[in-house]
Amino acid sequence: DADVTQTPRNRITKTGKRIMLECSQTKGHDRMYWYRQDPGLGLQLIYYSFDVKDINKGEISDGYSVSRQAQAKFSLSLESAIPNQTALYFCATSDFGSGGDSYEQYFGPGTRLTVT
Amino acid sequence: GEDVEQSLFLSVREGDSSVINCTYTDSSSTYLYWYKQEPGAGLQLLTYIFSNMDMKQDQRLTVLLNKKDKHLSLRIADTQTGDSAIYFCAERSNDYKLSFGAGTTVTVRA
Numbered sequence: 001d002a003d004v005t006q007t008p009r010n011r012i013t014k015t016g017k018r019i020m021l022e023c024s025q026t027k028g029h030d031r032m033y034w035y036r037q038d039p040g041l042g043l044q045l046i047y048y049s050f051d052v053k054d055i056n057k058g059e060i061s062d063g064y065s066v067s068r069q070a071q072a073k074f075s076l077s078l079e080s081a082i083p084n085q086t087a088l089y090f091c092a093t094s095d096f097g098s099g100g101d102s103y104e105q106y107f108g109p110g111t112r113l114t115v116t
Numbered sequence: 117g118e119d120v121e122q123s124l125f126l127s128v129r130e131g132d133s134s135v136i137n138c139t140y141t142d143s144s145s146t147y148l149y150w151y152k153q154e155p156g157a158g159l160q161l162l163t164y165i166f167s168n169m170d171m172k173q174d175q176r177l178t179v180l181l182n183k184k185d186k187h188l189s190l191r192i193a194d195t196q197t198g199d200s201a202i203y204f205c206a207e208r209s210n211d212y213k214l215s216f217g218a219g220t221t222v223t224v225r226a
Contacts, residue, residue, distance in 0.1 A: 004158075035216075040124065040218055041218055042120075042204060042216040042217050042218040042219050043159075043204070043216040044216075045213060045214075048213065058213075090158055090159070092158075092159075103147060103208060104149075104161045104164070105159075105161075105214060106161075107151075107158030107159040107160070108158050109156075109157060109158045110157075110158050
């Protein structure tokens, strides 16, 4: 089974609709992240959470909100979707690490969201 | 803020070496990473280098770091068709967030 899972994998929605993307992890990591990927722009950080009670805005948080329901679950919501939120969304996790850890981030397979 | 730049495309003949270049701006970066993204998949860590190192070799992969010029490169020896993917350079600043470049799409031709 995959360590980081995302649901749904693909979603088409209409402008103005509320949508939630979900992420679950079995790695036992405290830190979780949401990124969006646009062609030619790489990955941009939307929100990140260092533990259940610590949630922080990333570079492009406007129009998004998040909820860290448990250590293993981090969901991303678009309150009122708009077409320029059409993108590939990735969830990632990392451990705090100790003694030489690379602080690697582990990525889910992504959710392709289209807003029409 | 952090800024990571890399060229967008690279075409290489099968069996040749590929070199992907990256520049970054944050002099406090502690770790620098290369991630690989295959079609329809998430990013997977290929290799990383700590900022006090100049070079790291891992099988067909060689990472070179020039801290003075803030330049990072990834060399893939004997490039194979399975190496066709998007390669992302990323830096970690001291607050443990990653900043990614736009990604270099590597196409391996026979």
